[in-house]
Every structure is written in structure tokens, then in C-alpha cells.
Amino acid sequence: MKPNIWACLLTLLLLWFFSTLAWGAEVDQGQKLYLQYCSSCHGIDGRGNGTVAPYLKLKVPDLSLLKKNHKGIYPLSDVMTAIDGSRAVRAHGDRQMPVWGEQFRKEAEKEKYTELTSLLKAKVIAEYVATLQR
Numbered sequence: 001m002k003p004n005i006w007a008c009l010l011t012l013l014l015l016w017f018f019s020t021l022a023w024g025a026e027v028d029q030g031q032k033l034y035l036q037y038c039s040s041c042h043g044i045d046g047r048g049n050g051t052v053a054p055y056l057k058l059k060v061p062d063l064s065l066l067k068k069n070h071k072g073i074y075p076l077s078d079v080m081t082a083i084d085g086s087r088a089v090r091a092h093g094d095r096q097m098p099v100w101g102e103q104f105r106k107e108a109e110k111e112k113y114t115e116l117t118s119l120l121k122a123k124v125i126a127e128y129v130a131t132l133q134r
């Protein structure tokens with residue numbers, strides 16, 4: 001039997017369609033989490049002009065310049081560790097940013113994979129921050 005090229009194409013098209021849907025949902029999720037946890041300081045566009053920013057001792061970094069400041073490569077894992085807080089963002093420990101990892105782990109306490117869930121949350125947010133680069 002001749003392979004049915006149309007069936008193959010249709011399958012590919014459907015696969016493509018659903019993968020973009022899934023990806024879109026993940027970006028939406030990242031945006032939702034970013035607006036919930038980060039925008040108050042870093043601003044809706046990530047440029048460090050959130051409503052809380054003027055009241056902090058430290059200047060809130062512009063997250064839309066992370067890629068530019070890292071030789072054109074977005075530092076995904078650095079952003080994830082900055083969110084998680086397991087690595088001090090500032091050497092002298094004068095951290096103004098909340099340690100989100102602790103919070104995420106607390107929120108996911110009842111989940112089966114607490115550690116993984118909070119890590120994925122940081123990843124989804126970090127991937128959303130990647131879309132704010134200019």
C-alpha cells in the first residue's frame with residue numbers, strides 16, 4: 001500500500017498545532033506568575049519600575065537587559081537561581097528580593113513533587129522573562 005501522504009501531513013499539522021497550543025499555555029502561565037510575584041518590583045515590562053521599587057534600598061535591576069548584559073545569551077539558569085534564592089544575588093547578603101524558592105516550596109508542600117514543582121515554577125517564570133528581552 002502506498003503511504004498516505006495526506007494522512008502524514010495532517011498528523012504533522014495536528015502535532016504542530018497542539019505543540020504551539022501547549023507552548024502558548026506555558027507562556028501564559030509564566031506571565032501570570034510573573035505578574036503575581038515579580039512585577040511589583042521589576043515592573044510589568046521588567047524594566048525595574050514596579051510600584052514597590054522606589055521604597056527599596058537597592059535599585060531594582062532591569063530584567064529586560066539580562067540578555068544584552070550577558071553577551072547576547074539569555075542566562076536562563078542564572079535567572080532561575082536568582083528566583084529560587086539558593087544562590088545569593090548579592091555577595092554581601094543584603095538581599096532585598098524575596099527568596100521565592102522557599103515560598104514556592106511552601107505552596108507546593110502538599111504536592112507529590114514539591115522540589116520539582118517549585119523548580120518548574122521558577123523555570124516557567126524565567127522563560128517568560130526571556131520574552132521581555134530587548
Ligand code: HEC
Pocket residue numbers: 034037038039040041042052056058059060061063078079082083089090094095096097098100125126129
Ligand atoms: C520586593 C521586590 C522584588 C520582587 C517582588 C522580585 N524582585 Fe528580583 N530583585 C529585586 C532586587 C532589589 C534585586 C537586586 C538584588 C537583590 O537585592 O537581591 C533583584 C534581582 C533580581 C535578579 C538578578 C538580576 C541581575 O542583574 O543579576 C533577577 C533575575 C530577578 N530579580 C528576577 C525576579 C523574578 C523573576 C521575580 C519574581 C519571581 C522577582 N525578581 C521578584 C527585587 C525584587
